[in-house]
Each structure stands twice: as C-alpha cells, then as structure tokens.
Amino acid sequence: MNVIEAVAERWSPRAYEPTPFPDSKLKLIFESGRAAHSCFNEQPWRFIFSKKDAGAARTHLESLLDPGNAFATQAWILGLSLGKKTFTKTGQPNRHNGHDVGSASHAMSLCAWDLGLGMRFMAGYNLEAARKLVPPDYEPYSMFVIGNPQKGLERPPRDRRPLLDRKS
Secondary structure, three states: OOHHHHHHHOOOOOOEEOOOOOHHHHHHHHHHHHOOOOHHHOOOEEEEEEEOOOOHHHHHHHHOEOHHHHHHHHOOEEEEEEEEOEOOOOOOEOOOHHHHHHHHHHHHHHHHHHOOOEEEEEOOEOHHHHHOOOOOOEEEEEEEEEEEEOOOOOOOOOOOOOOOOOOO
C-alpha cells in the first residue's frame, strides 16, 4: 500500500477482539515509531504498554481509562504515550516533544493498519494518576490500544474539513 492510500484508508476502530497477535508485528509497529522524525533527533517519545494477559500491570493501566473508553480493555495491547519535556543534551525545555510524540504515534498507527491491526489513541483517561506512573521529566499524552479489530466492523464515513484556500 502506498502512503497516500494508507493515510486515506486508516481508521481507529472502537471495538477489538481479545485475541493475541505475533510479537513480530508489535515490534514492527514500535520500530515504525522509532523511525519518526523529531526535533534535533531527540526522539522524546516513550511508550508504556501491557498485553491483555499481563495481570496486575494490565489491570493498573485499565484503571486509568475513563468509562467511555471501556472498549479498550478488550484490545491485546493497552498503552500510554509519553514525551520527555527536556532535551537530553542540554536540559533545556523541549517545546516540540508533543509534536514529536504525535509523529511517532502516527507512524505506528499507519504500520498497524498496514499489518491488518487497529490502533486507536485516546484522551479519555485519568491524567493525574498517569503522571504518577512516569518520571517527572515526562508528560503523558494519550492512551492507546493495538489489536485485532472486532469482526464485522465497517469503517464509518470519514468526515474531514476542507482544505483552506490559500494565497501565496
């Protein structure tokens, strides 16, 4: 699939099968994120994740979810994306870290889609509880799921705003 098709066709399912998928696919997804561009090549993203069968670690991540995201408990992978707030070399604030985390997240979602998996990022979670899980120099951004979309789902119509008219 070419990039334009992948961007146009990718979607974020809200229902998942509780079935595993190969670790090799998971590795490819995270490798895609690792290859994303970032300010000064800082690569400030980090991802905490758990498989569905991971016991207490998974239960802890699930406890962060808002009720509206209960569907996420069914996905094989549940995680949290983070961004490092300062540059490693200088200690100065990295005001671009959120953009960079988003870049890595988008690359991961395109890879998941290309591998036949769904990936959805969610804002509905307990941010203060999530902050307690991470080092002080990191900011939680989104929770996410990766998994096998529930069988029989149909991609809803995509509603996008039109491009703005621009004059140079």
